[in-house]
Amino acid sequence: xxxxxxxxxxxxxxxxxxxxxxxxxxxxxxxxxxxxxxxxxxxxxxxxxxxxxxxxxxxxxxxxxxxxxxxxxxxxxxxxxxxxxxxxxxxxxxxxxxxxxxxxxxxxxxxxxxxxxxxxxxxxxxxxxxxxxxxxxxxxxxxxxxxxxxxxxxxxxxxxxxxxxxxxxxxxxxxxxxxxxxxxxxxxxxxxxxxxxxxxxxxxxxxxxxxxxxxxxxxxxxxxxxxxxxxxxxxxxxxxxxxxxxxxxxxxxxxxxxxxxxxxxxxxxxxxxxxxxxxxxxxxxxxxxxxxxxxxxxxxxxxxxxxxxxx
Amino acid sequence: xxxxxxxxxxxxxxxxxxxxxxxxxxxxxxxxxxxxxxxxxxxxxxxxxxxxxxxxxxxxxxxxxxxxxxxxxxxxxxxxxxxxxxxxxxxxxxxxxxxxxxxxxxxxxxxxxxxxxxxxxxxxxxxxxxxxxxxxxxxxxxxxxxxxxxxxxxxxxxxxxxxxxxxxxxxxxxxxxxxxxxxxxxxxxxxxxxxxxxxxxxxxxxxxxxxxxxxxxxxxxxxxxxxxxxxxxxxxxxxxxxxxxxxxxxxxxxxxxxxxxxxxxxxxxxxxxxxxxxxxxxxxxxxxxxx
Numbered sequence: 001x002x003x004x005x006x007x008x009x010x011x012x013x014x015x016x017x018x019x020x021x022x023x024x025x026x027x028x029x030x031x032x033x034x035x036x037x038x039x040x041x042x043x044x045x046x047x048x049x050x051x052x053x054x055x056x057x058x059x060x061x062x063x064x065x066x067x068x069x070x071x072x073x074x075x076x077x078x079x080x081x082x083x084x085x086x087x088x089x090x091x092x093x094x095x096x097x098x099x100x101x102x103x104x105x106x107x108x109x110x111x112x113x114x115x116x117x118x119x120x121x122x123x124x125x126x127x128x129x130x131x132x133x134x135x136x137x138x139x140x141x142x143x144x145x146x147x148x149x150x151x152x153x154x155x156x157x158x159x160x161x162x163x164x165x166x167x168x169x170x171x172x173x174x175x176x177x178x179x180x181x182x183x184x185x186x187x188x189x190x191x192x193x194x195x196x197x198x199x200x201x202x203x204x205x206x207x208x209x210x211x212x213x214x215x216x217x218x219x220x221x222x223x224x225x226x227x228x229x230x231x232x233x234x235x236x237x238x239x240x241x242x243x244x245x246x247x248x249x250x251x252x253x254x255x256x257x258x259x260x261x262x263x264x265x266x267x268x269x270x271x272x273x274x275x276x277x278x279x280x281x282x283x284x285x286x287x288x289x290x291x292x293x294x295x296x297x298x299x300x301x302x303x304x305x306x307x308x309x310x311x
Numbered sequence: 312x313x314x315x316x317x318x319x320x321x322x323x324x325x326x327x328x329x330x331x332x333x334x335x336x337x338x339x340x341x342x343x344x345x346x347x348x349x350x351x352x353x354x355x356x357x358x359x360x361x362x363x364x365x366x367x368x369x370x371x372x373x374x375x376x377x378x379x380x381x382x383x384x385x386x387x388x389x390x391x392x393x394x395x396x397x398x399x400x401x402x403x404x405x406x407x408x409x410x411x412x413x414x415x416x417x418x419x420x421x422x423x424x425x426x427x428x429x430x431x432x433x434x435x436x437x438x439x440x441x442x443x444x445x446x447x448x449x450x451x452x453x454x455x456x457x458x459x460x461x462x463x464x465x466x467x468x469x470x471x472x473x474x475x476x477x478x479x480x481x482x483x484x485x486x487x488x489x490x491x492x493x494x495x496x497x498x499x500x501x502x503x504x505x506x507x508x509x510x511x512x513x514x515x516x517x518x519x520x521x522x523x524x525x526x527x528x529x530x531x532x533x534x535x536x537x538x539x540x541x542x543x544x545x546x547x548x549x550x551x552x553x554x555x556x557x558x559x560x561x562x563x564x565x566x567x568x569x570x571x572x573x574x575x576x577x578x579x580x581x582x583x584x585x586x587x588x589x590x591x592x593x594x595x596x597x598x599x600x601x602x
Binding site: 037040043046047109110112113116117120123125138141144146147148166168169179205208229235282298 | 325327328332333335337339340343348351410411413418421423425426427428431433440479480494540543546550558569571572573579583
C-alpha cells in the first residue's frame, strides 16, 4: 500500500499517469467516433427527414424560409391527396403480386441452384458457376431489347409475367447474386447431417428441403429481404414492360401523379400540384419497405454476418 | 426397373437437377437474348413487320461513335463518374464500417441507418428527392464550397470536384451494401493476428496497413465489382436513360439501341476484367481455400 502510494501506482501496478493518459485517449477516440457516426448518419437521414417533414407542410410553410423542418401546422391533406391521385391501393395490389411471386420464386429457385453448386460435383460445374457470375455483370441495358422483343412475342407485355417467370428460374433482379449467397452459405455447412440423411435413405431433394433449408434460415432471411426490397424499388423493368397505368407498380405511380390529380380534381391540378404533394407521394412509396425494415433489421444485420457472404 | 449408376454418376445427375431451373432461366433469359442482341446490333429492325431484321454491318456502331453527337459525351461522363465514384464509395464504406465495427453503445442503431438507403432507395423516389438539392454538400454542411473550389483549382478539375460534391449524398447512399460487407469482413479477421502483432510491438497504423487491409482485400475486390456494376445501372446514369430513349421513345430504334448496349457491355467487361486481373497482384487469400 505504502509502496504504491509512494510511487503513484494504480491497483494494477501501472503508474496513475499512464492510466489517465490511456483513459483520456480512449475518451477522445470515442468522442471522435461518435462525432463522425452522427455526422454520417445525419447526411444519410437528411433526405428522409426532408421528405417526411415537407410532405406534412402546406405550400405556404414549404415556401416560407422561416419554417425549417418543423411545419407550422401538420397538414395531412398532402398524403391523402397523393394517396388518391396515385390510386395507391391498385398500385399496392400490383406491387404486391409482383414482389410476392418474384420473392418466393427467387427464394426457391436460387436456393436450389445454390445448393446444387455448393454440394454436388458434376462435369462443367465450375464453368456453369462462372456463367452465374458472368450474368451478374451483364447490364440489363445490353439485353433489354431482345428481351422486350421476346416478351412481346410471348404476349407478356402489360402482364406480370416478365417479373415472375424469370424469378422462378433463378433469374430476375440480381438472381445471380442470390444464387451466390446461397452457395456460399451451403458451402460452409458440415457434411455430417446430409451423410446421415443419405444413409437413412433420404433422397437429395428431401435432404435439401427438410434438413438443409431449415438450417439456412439466416441466408433465407437475407435473400428474402434483398429480393423483396429490390423488386419493390425496381423501376427500370416495370417502366419497360408495363404500359397501362392500371398495371403500374407503386413507384411507377410517381410518374402519373399529376395526371391522376388532374382526374380526381377535375382539371384543377395546376394549383394543387406542388412539392409537398410530390414528397408525400414519395413517402407513400417508401413506407412499406421502411416498416418492414424497422421490424426485420435486428435479425437482418445478424444474419448477414452468419451467411458467410464474404469468405 | 432401377438404373444402376455409379455414385459419381448419381451425384452428377442430382447436381444437374438442382441447377436445372437456373439453367433453363439462363438459356431463355440470358444466353438467347445475348446472342440475339449481337444480331440486332448489326441490323436495322422493322417493328411493323414482326421485328424483321435487315443486316447493316457496322453502321450502328459507326453511327454511335462518329455520327450521333450525344453518345460519346455521355459515355465519357459515365466513365469519368465511375472512376471518381468507385474509390470514394470504397474508401467511405471502409471507413464507416471501421467506425461501426467499434464495440461501443448504440452502434446497431447506426448500422441500421447506414443500410437504410438500400431499403428505401427506389430509383424514382431518389430522383425526385435529389432534384431538391438536399444531397449537395451545401445542404449537409452549409458552406458555399463551389466558389472556394473554383478559386483554387483549375477549371477542368474543379468541374469534377463540383460534380462529386453535388452528388455527394447520392454517392454515399450507394454504399449501404458495401458497408455491410466490410463489417462482416472486419468480424472475419481473427483476433489472434492482432494480438500477435501487438506483442511484436506494431503500432495501430502499421496494424491497419499490414493486417487489416490485406485481410480485407478479397472483400475490397468484391465491393469494387459490385460498385462498378451498381453504378452502371443507376438511375442517375445518363447512359441508362439515353438507351431507353433510343429504344423506346417514339422512334423505336431497336438495332441501334442493341449496338449501344453492346458498347456499354464491352466497356463494363473491360473495366471489371482490369480490376480482376490486377487483383491477382494484391488480393490476399488466407491459408487454406478449398473448392
